[in-house]
Amino acid sequence: HLHVAAHVYYLADAKALVNDGVDVLAHSVRDKPVDEELISAMKRHRVWYIPTLTVDESFYIYAEHPGFMQINFFKDALSPPVLAMLTSDAYVQKVDQDPKTAQHKADFAMDQKNLKTLFDAGVHVGFGTDSGALPTRIPGFSEHRELEDMVQAGLTPMQAIVCATRNNAELLGIQARRGTLRPGKRADLIVLAANPLDDITNTRSIVTIFHDGRLVAPRVPV
Numbered sequence: 651h652l653h654v655a656a657h658v659y660y661l662a663d664a665k666a667l668v669n670d671g672v673d674v675l676a677h678s679v680r681d682k683p684v685d686e687e688l689i690s691a692m693k694r695h696r697v698w699y700i701p702t703l704t705v706d707e708s709f710y711i712y713a714e715h716p717g718f719m720q721i722n723f724f725k726d727a728l729s730p731p732v733l734a735m736l737t738s739d740a741y742v743q744k745v746d747q748d749p750k751t752a753q754h755k756a757d758f759a760m761d762q763k764n765l766k767t768l769f770d771a772g773v774h775v776g777f778g779t780d781s782g783a784l785p786t787r788i789p790g791f792s793e794h795r796e797l798e799d800m801v802q803a804g805l806t807p808m809q810a811i812v813c814a815t816r817n818n819a820e821l822l823g824i825q826a827r828r829g830t831l832r833p834g835k836r837a838d839l840i841v842l843a844a845n846p847l848d849d850i851t852n853t854r855s856i857v858t859i860f861h862d863g864r865l866v867a868p869r870v871p872v
Contacts, residue, residue: 653823655700664688674698674821676778677705678761689771698821700778701765703799708786709754712736713745718795723854727791736786762803769805776821777814797850807850837863 655674656667660681667675668691678701679688692699715737718724725733735741745751769775777800781792793814800810819829827835839860844852859866 661688665691668692668695668697672697674700676700677702679764680757680760684764684767689768689773692773696774698774698776699768700776701761702778702780703758703761704787704792704796705780706754706758706761707799710745710751712786713742724791727788732785765800766804775813776818794853797853801850807847810850811846
């Protein structure tokens with residue numbers, strides 16, 4: 651009677667796990683497009699899907715020096731040694747010469763394709779990042795990047811936000827007290843300076859945080 655989440659990569663493994671009674675597929679199916687067999691089984695057994703798009707993206711994205719690496723919201727989430735490593739020429743060269751880089755990029759593209767397919771089919775989608783597992787999976791930043799990646803995959807900003815809030819509360823069985831803004835629920839709020847429904851990256855414009863009704867000063871200033 652325990653809830654079980656399984657790491658997954660291959661479509662065949664995902665099908666076997668769903669049929670064996672797993673509750674959550676943690677990580678995307680990446681070797682090939684998901685098919686109707688898996689979709690039907692996941693809906694029938696009410697299995698959740700956590701795409702963790704940033705897992706594959708983190709293997710190569712920093713070597714491309716994307717614009718977000720220039721903002722303080724990103725820089726302040728890293729220790730100085732890790733920031734120096736990610737911005738170094740040596741790191742760029744290492745990623746460029748890694749024979750696995752092309753596969754990581756292909757995996758990320760498949761991540762996004764399969765997320766959109768499963769979401770549109772009505773599979774229950776949650777939210778996660780695997781942040782902290784490696785230095786390149788950055789706690790405090792990866793969560794915001796994951797939202798952006800989900801929107802780039804084809805979800806609306808609201809759909810991505812709901813995956814990270816209401817859906818995750820339901821996945822964890824705590825929806826009676828968390829996940830949505832309702833009287834009687836925990837006052838866990840993030841106040842933003844700009845509307846994330848206009849641009850999902852506005853989730854980084856944090857003004858104030860309330861955790862369980864208590865004010866928490868954000869570490870990163872606006």
